[in-house]
Amino acid sequence: MVKSKGLVVLLIVFITASLVLSGCGQDKETNSSNEITSDKLAKEQVLRIDWGDEPPSLDPQLTGDLVSGAILIETLEGMIRLDEYGKVKEGSGMAKSWDVTENGTKYTFHLRDAKWSDGKEVTAQDFEYSWKRAIDPETASSYAFLAYDIKNAEKFNKGEIKDADKLGIKALDKKTLEVKLERPNPAFLSKLQTFTFLPSRKDLVEKWGDKYGSEVEYLVSCGPFKVTKWVHEAELILEKNEDYWDKENVKLQKVEGTMIKNSNTAINMYETGALDFTNISAEYLEKYEDVMKKAPVAATYYHAFNTENEFFKNKSIRKAFVLSIDRKRILDLRTNGMYPAAYGFVPPGMPGPGKKTFRQANGDLFYDLGKGDEVKKEAKDLLDKGLKELGKSKEDIDGEIKLLCTEGDSTLALAQIWQQAWKEVLGIDVGIEQATFKIRLDRQDKGDFDLSYTNWWGDYNDPMTFMDMWIKDGSQNMTNWSNPQYDKLIKKAQTTTGDERMEAMLEAEKILMEELPIAPHDFGVKVYIEKPYVKGVVRLPLQILQGLKHAYVLEH
Template sequence: MRSVKKLKNVLVPLVAVLIFMGACEKQSGNPYLTEEYTNRHNNENVLNLTESSEIPTMDTVMQRDIVSGNVMNNVFEGLYRQGKDGEIVLGMAAEEPVITEDGLTYTFKIKEEAVWSNGEPVTAHDFVFAWRRLVDPETKGVGSHLIQDIVKNANAIISGELDSNELGATALDDKTLQVELTKPFTYFSNLLTLPVFFPQKEEFVMEMGYEYARSSETLLYNGPFVLKEWDGTGLSWVYEKNEQYWDRDSVNLNTINVDVVKETYTALNLYNNDLVDHIMLTGEFIELEKDHPELEYIPTSSVYYLKFNQNKDGEPTPLANENIRKALAKAIDKSGFVEKVLRNGSIEADGLVPERFAYDPETGTDFRKQNGYLMPYNRQEAVELFKKGLEELGVDKLSLEIIGDDTQVGRDSLVYLQKNLMDVFPELQINISNKPFYARLTADEEQNYDIQLAGWGADYADPINFLGLFTTNNGNNNTGFSSENYDALIADAESVEISPSQRWKLLLEAEKQLLNEGIIAPIYQEYKAVLQKDKVDGIIAHPVGAEYTYKWADIVQ
């Protein structure tokens, strides 16, 4: 292993790191940098990773975030998974499905050698059970929006009109799964790589009851790795090679350690002292490390934005006023945000659908460029809209709170937004609150916030994946926004009869409504600045869907 370049202006001796992080440990309960930690992370045949946040859930029907999705992608497997080059490859499916001429019925064969981590076979029944559980109104699966317009009867089940047994997914026998769609979908195989379409073993889920998926010990695994040492809320976990996995010979590593490290300073010192192998840089640390030979910039399809809560505890909030929302959205100096806070190559976002993501089916034009930049920074217009909004509300000042994650970039982001907005609006008091990732998601689900810095990473390359988030009944909406016109645009875009060009026009119109009414305030499309040791090979970064695949990761000395 070659020696890693140490930059004196950021490197501190290991003993200083231990002292510094020992203090952090007392405050947060984080176990890293004990003697056990350093011994474990000095193993040359183990991959050591960091994560910015805790795992919010390991129940696949409840997955809605990138952290959970990343873990699930590496310990579970659906009918398909993403391959080394971003292509869709067979997972639990033994072969490509038989598809009827009308494109509405798929018949899959499940691999004979596919088994759970306890040695029991993965069956078609496991897929049917998990998908029915996803759409069951009693479960309230937050990922149900991904299936509701795709699989036959899903919408009616979610709305309570039909029983979950009516879902268009049937186990013809133990190893044959038949799926009926509402209409042909060119991206159906892409969807099947996502956690909400993964199988679950009914007998095990029922046996675990309330405890199911609340720790690494109350789960069954059918992916490349099994999860270990996760207690449901902990700041570390371990991936161990799944010896029952059908393609175990392709899995190179026996152990991967993961620690939640929220401070970039801490992560960088761990990296420079060879205790972790892969980290993300933010803010000023990117400038400090800009000449590092192991620094790489990775584009993503994730867009970050402010969500405005229009209704709290059944009562309208000041953000129910359209002029107030639009004023706040137009007041954000996005150029300053990406240049001062992020510094990682991220670009300004003036729409919800990202750039270089989806293209007009007739002309090939980028959706973002075709629909224009809908919410640009305009301080003067923002001031005028805010004054008008205050008059409509009958008040002369406002006090609002912005919540965000308790990571380094989360804290820096809220500080910037607080100063930015209060500089533009003397009548506005902005308070900020940084929360652990799972706590922010809980606040979102309970609609218990004023303004929230949130984001969405694409599950598949279609604008509907972003725009569908804000229909009335989507579990990710949680803003109080409800529009019959918007719902109709999205529903019509998913209609069986519509042509691709007509669908495209409806999606363009839907985004315009969303932005013109100030329902959200897009800020940036994310790039990631990553340091990865030269000895590490085979970590696959995905621009859509799961963030990373570790199946082919290896340590090359």
């Protein structure tokens, strides 16, 4: 999900600070001075983490980024939570159980007794209001599309129908929510883990208006933790929510979260005990190779071209930029090959037809400078061809393109490598614009960029979470690119099942990688270091995080 879902290295930082994939990391032995022999809980159950950046909003229906999502998943309780293996677990969230009709088009959720942090009862009406609010075009939620499985949701969101009562969402009583779908979708329950489906409070949204979710005093919690301090651009503190329905299973009393944009600062804080875990940027891989942990994630990091830009509206010019980078060489040099180069958009691990994964079925769909020196000439020829088609010269484009990326030293170092490659291969200067996470997201939403470095984390375990974002007028389609055949294939995949559905998405990805409105760079991997006394954090490959509820700290 993540609308620009993301930030590059900084998002990995915050993800690392919010989830863990139990049993999936390739752990190495720590040295003896760091070994923990006690299995007793520390007297102070305080975890010190790095959120990575300032959350733009803690309104669940308005947020569209991983930083905000990481916090919301800890402070609000959705209908479900995933277990440590990423599976939907009945009774794990606000729904103690649910019923599904044989044809899979109607779900009836039965809510448990639970309270908000201000003492009010959590009701089915809260969920009805929140889900309808997410779909309401007046809300302008960038993730409304996640609810399109629900009957009439897409039509309502696009203004084709005006009556919200026609939506397939209805609270039958305080503890029962009925949801009707347009068609069966096995991924529907998995989608309910996302922050779009978290509850908000109608009375408080109406009372506080735009302030809802913007400060501590305009927040209310029904999850394991609540926000007790928020110093913007500096720190955000969570404390255990004593009104939480499952508080007996929450051991942490406090989560001290800072917002660190500099990887050197984060490492120094880890070494001095001010952080209990942090991600590792490229320059520290060798230093921590004996203690670092890693795990795959369902994420793709990529360049997005604004196809309304006077140069990037031309496919030949886009392809020239794509070919000029040797992805594998860059990743080998900076990460010792730890991050796999991406030559398709859907990451490894996503299911495909039959027994194959999606990536296995489609393979590599483009190449780059790593293929050989002959690609340099091809890239130059493509640039010349595109400029000629536009009636432009190299002098016209030289110095006119700017790469937008998030603040951070590691991100800047990577951007400078690409900058040098475009200069050496294409003979043009590309500028670099760094912005805060929030400003970058806002500029992408407004189309105020030439070329942007961003990423996308899967919301649920299906290729569609990576594919439907590129349809015409898609809320996540920052590129403004569209292709009728692509849209037709996505619509087919949304209305069919089995291998027929998968084949439609495979063909759609081929079109995407032929047209190149985006240029995948690498597939995500979590690489982090963690104090040996930290236990029970859960890292999941998908974007939405379920990380700290069962975390605890041992004596040390």
